[in-house]
Amino acid sequence: MGHEVRYRVRGGRQLHGTVFIQGAKNAVLPMIGASLMAAKGRTVLRNVPIIEDVRRAVELARAIGAKAELHETERTLVIDASSLSSPVLPADIASRFRGSFLFVPALLHRLGEAVIEGVGGCNLGSRNLDFHYNGFKRMGATVTEHVADNGDGIIHIKAGDLRGGTLYCDTPSHTGTENLIMAAALAHGTTLIKNAALEPEVLDNIAILQAMGARIGGGGTGFITVDGVDELTAVEHTVMPDRIDAGVFVMAAAITGGDLNLVGASLEHLGVAADKLEQMGVEFHQQGAVLQVRRDRTLRPINVITDEYPGFATDLQSPLMALSCLAEGPSYIYERIFDGRFKLADELRKMGADIEVDGNRAKVNGPRALRGAEVEAHDLRCGSALVLAGLAAEGETTITSAYYLDRGHAHTAERLSQLGAEIVREAG
Ligand SMILES: CC(=O)N[C@H]1[C@@H](OP(=O)(O)OP(=O)(O)OC[C@H]2O[C@@H](n3ccc(=O)[nH]c3=O)[C@H](O)[C@@H]2O)O[C@H](CO)[C@@H](O)[C@@H]1O
Numbered sequence: 001m002g003h004e005v006r007y008r009v010r011g012g013r014q015l016h017g018t019v020f021i022q023g024a025k026n027a028v029l030p031m032i033g034a035s036l037m038a039a040k041g042r043t044v045l046r047n048v049p050i051i052e053d054v055r056r057a058v059e060l061a062r063a064i065g066a067k068a069e070l071h072e073t074e075r076t077l078v079i080d081a082s083s084l085s086s087p088v089l090p091a092d093i094a095s096r097f098r099g100s101f102l103f104v105p106a107l108l109h110r111l112g113e114a115v116i117e118g119v120g121g122c123n124l125g126s127r128n129l130d131f132h133y134n135g136f137k138r139m140g141a142t143v144t145e146h147v148a149d150n151g152d153g154i155i156h157i158k159a160g161d162l163r164g165g166t167l168y169c170d171t172p173s174h175t176g177t178e179n180l181i182m183a184a185a186l187a188h189g190t191t192l193i194k195n196a197a198l199e200p201e202v203l204d205n206i207a208i209l210q211a212m213g214a215r216i217g218g219g220g221t222g223f224i225t226v227d228g229v230d231e232l233t234a235v236e237h238t239v240m241p242d243r244i245d246a247g248v249f250v251m252a253a254a255i256t257g258g259d260l261n262l263v264g265a266s267l268e269h270l271g272v273a274a275d276k277l278e279q280m281g282v283e284f285h286q287q288g289a290v291l292q293v294r295r296d297r298t299l300r301p302i303n304v305i306t307d308e309y310p311g312f313a314t315d316l317q318s319p320l321m322a323l324s325c326l327a328e329g330p331s332y333i334y335e336r337i338f339d340g341r342f343k344l345a346d347e348l349r350k351m352g353a354d355i356e357v358d359g360n361r362a363k364v365n366g367p368r369a370l371r372g373a374e375v376e377a378h379d380l381r382c383g384s385a386l387v388l389a390g391l392a393a394e395g396e397t398t399i400t401s402a403y404y405l406d407r408g409h410a411h412t413a414e415r416l417s418q419l420g421a422e423i424v425r426e427a428g
């Protein structure tokens, strides 16, 4: 499982300068899944974030027989899926990241079956997969579950000949939409997906699939149509910038009272989060592909409801909770997407925060001066929120279990240090 990762942050420094926003985790993972659908040729993905989830995805691609080379300095991933040979997504890799489930459509089309020994991702309460399974079944697949000798549940999906149909998501699931689009791309006939997700990463995934030869319409409308084709070809594609990484750096400027140039960040991709941060006192200035941010006045409290895009992204909810600790008055947060995403509150309390949690609602009583403490990253965004809190705290903060942070943010310590932060990463 690797070494224990920790970050040590000494707070109190304003951040200034220019930072490069990484490629999007939630775009590159489905793209790796898409690249496995090309039976010949080499897919080249550029602007790949060098994060642990990508490293796991490369390991998983190799475990099922693909050739995958991650060129970290060039942030480029080259995948040759012509030799795909095993339908088994082994638990030791697949259960370490959510994106492993995005390999299923390729396995169904290329090998006729997928055996899922585990699915990972952050533990945020219930994270069901019924929209995916129901969609695959409507297209003609059979889904069965059995229990392995060690007690783990194993899902076996057999594809037969997948055919188009009318599919839906009860709520607009991000990976659910991506998986159903990929399953439909090589199915016989036409598929309609109702209540599809609108996230920019879903649209970027549609873009690479279209370049590969898929016939997909309606991206961004909630109703997606897919006319199945016989094959998809390998292409070159540049992964979009990570809007959550961008949001965290906006909040790093806000929590330290600094000013930053975010290369690659887009106000549009931030959706309602940009408006909420503006109300809190952050100033934005978009200049082409560079977003300038600064905060030089008092932080105002805020009322946030998480929602699917363009609503306030749930992945920015934890960082926002950390920021709200410094606001001049009570902030209210209503987490609508996940039912267990408030473990951060206990950690922030160790640093002096005053947060009341009631189910999926939280009240953050600001302002409170934060002080350094040893805290635990229970999940990826809990990790990024604790880094933000550490930047604003008096003294040293140690963040343990920080593998989670490394799952989704690249070169955190290096990028923040270049902006003036005192932060080091330790592994061992
Ligand atoms: C790899 C990836 O892209 N991860 C993102 C993706 O996760 P992910 O795609 O897993 O999130 P979903 O949009 O599917 O899930 C949202 C909600 O829908 C529920 N649900 C989902 C599918 C399903 O079949 N049944 C069901 O009930 C989930 O339990 C959850 O409560 O979107 C989340 C919500 O924006 C983000 O936090 C994650 O960063």
Ligand SMILES: C=C(OP(=O)(O)O)C(=O)O
Binding pocket: 097, 098, 099, 120, 121, 122, 124, 315, 380, 381, 408
């Ligand atoms: C919940 C997240 O990711 P995943 O779906 O990959 O667990 C996240 O990025 O915050």
